[in-house]
Amino acid sequence: MSQLKNYTGSVFGGLGHLLKAYCEAKKIEIPEQLQQVQNLERFDYVIWRDLLEDLNAMHPKTGLGLEIAEYVQPKHLGIIAYLALSCENLGEALARYHDFHRLIYDGSPLIVEFNPPYVSIRWEAPEPHPTQLTDEIAIALMVQFLKLFMSGESIHLHEVHFVNTAPKNIAIYEQYFHCRVRFEQPKTQLLLPVSEAFKPLRTGDHTLQQLLLKQAQALLEQLPNSTQLDQRLQHSILTGLQKNQYQIDFIAEKLGLSVRQLQRHLQQQNTTFQERVQQIRFMLATEYLKDPHLSLQEIALLLCYSEQSAFQRAFKIWTGQTPQQWRKDNTTYNS
Template identity: 90%
Template sequence: MSQLKNYTGSVYGGLGHLLKAYCEAQHIAVPEQLQQVQNLERFDYVIWRDLLEDLNHLNPKTGLGLEIAEHVQPKHLGIIAYLALSCENLGEALARYHDFHRLIYDGSPLVVEFNHPYASIRWEAPEPHPTQLTDEIAIALMVQFLKLFMSGENINLHEVHFVNVAPKNISVYEQYFRCKVRFDQPKTQLLLPVTEAFKPLKTGDHTLQQLLLQQAQALLDKLPNSTQLDQRLQHAILTGLQKNQYQIDFIAEKLGLSVRQLQRHLQQQNTTFQERVQQIRFMLATEYLKDPHLSLQEIALLLCYSEQSAFQRAFKIWTNQTPQQWRNNNTTYNP
């Protein structure tokens, strides 16, 4: 993750859209500073903290961060939401969140430890001048992230801890998290029963997943003799790219074939495995480029390119344009 060091002290631009969505739902005039960050890929963590304090001034209430987090949608979370589409259970999604959380919310280092019977999810060194509001929205965003992808089941938390002084009305927090909430604790953390990690996630009915699968099917329809195996191959490559497990040996095993059998099938379709992977990479690239908050570096990461320059070269071959040129010419975005 060394290539992500430059993200220190910033948050994902989609969180600005989350705050705007909250303002609109509450019929609050959108502050000028919040308007100014709407089209940014990222903005400084200090600005994020100030925006939260502005909203707290406009609409003061206990548990404001919890209320804001309830409005979160996958589009507000960017790369983590895309990656979570391929996760099979809560533990895998949590591991993804741990690996990439700095791309969304880079205020404090996140640590995930499994010490039976609980998993501890905590923020180690707090950011400068932590507040109850920044802490509670960090935890609430994680909980909402996990809930977004659950298969209709609730997440059963054991306890939630905050380092801050207890407010007068703790019940707001206990009703939200549905567990014991303690204040004046050594660390801000979630305690989650390890058994929760095996709960399945939903992916098949997710809007973005459906969109990508529909586009994969459109690619498939262009083949002269499309078969059920081709459909399974498209889906395996699509999800494999999201897990960085898209190499031919992984995919062949997923399909119950030998590498040679898969190669022979593709020869009959007058194509190769690499050509099929590149087709799906291009389809995914055009979808990711429609999200203005995803940087080219993040898109390259989502497409399993080791370097952004490799992604740019491939895209130039596909379209005779750079990714940024294509994005400028083909996207309009409504937050």
């Protein structure tokens, strides 16, 4: 198979599960290389590209990437699904996707630009250029990602652009995206009206919300003398960590207090705001470490550490162990 010289991009292992789900749904024989990546946390971008090309060679079809993307579920997207589930509107989810998209799809750098009246979401191509198939599945996954978390409303796209030569049947693409699709353009991009960014996201029975409620309850049970304010404080910090809005000024405003009032309340309990944040981070860290599908890098992001090393140092202070040692000693799965 061909190799991308001097390029070491990778994709999230969940995308391998997505391809397998597609093959099973379509009763297509699963290629040996696809079987081999099923237990990997990540695999090379070039393998992803070749797997797509192999599937297309076995069952050639215009718009194959679009068809595959329709089978995506939050579990195929990993950490970004957790983060998106905590967002209030489409624009915020889009910002999370921009910040952490490389955790899913580190094949082409993603750029999000707000140029009213449109938002441009585009992929800057590495050398050599990606194929039509890798481009179309990247855009289709982006659209499906946004649809997964919508509150029942549809997304109205303005246009979709591809750098590749137009296929014979452009209608397949326009029917899929419900907008005009242009080929042989300077950039591969998705143009979304800025007004779409304010559409609310679903706030129903989501994985992250259940996880947060579970953690909040566990924390509250450890606080026998907790007050209603303490309960609200725990929950505010928990949800704030998901949006990187857990600093004391954000939390105090959410509780309807001044920073000084909140500090005084915590001082009466012989603690500080930073100690309370670290307590919650530790509780969440031990829960996340029990999930074999979350890497240390992903856990560090969930806990709002800018670097994995910062999380590891904090965890060593909390427990005297590294996260890897704690995970090995406190979980029953085989890594």
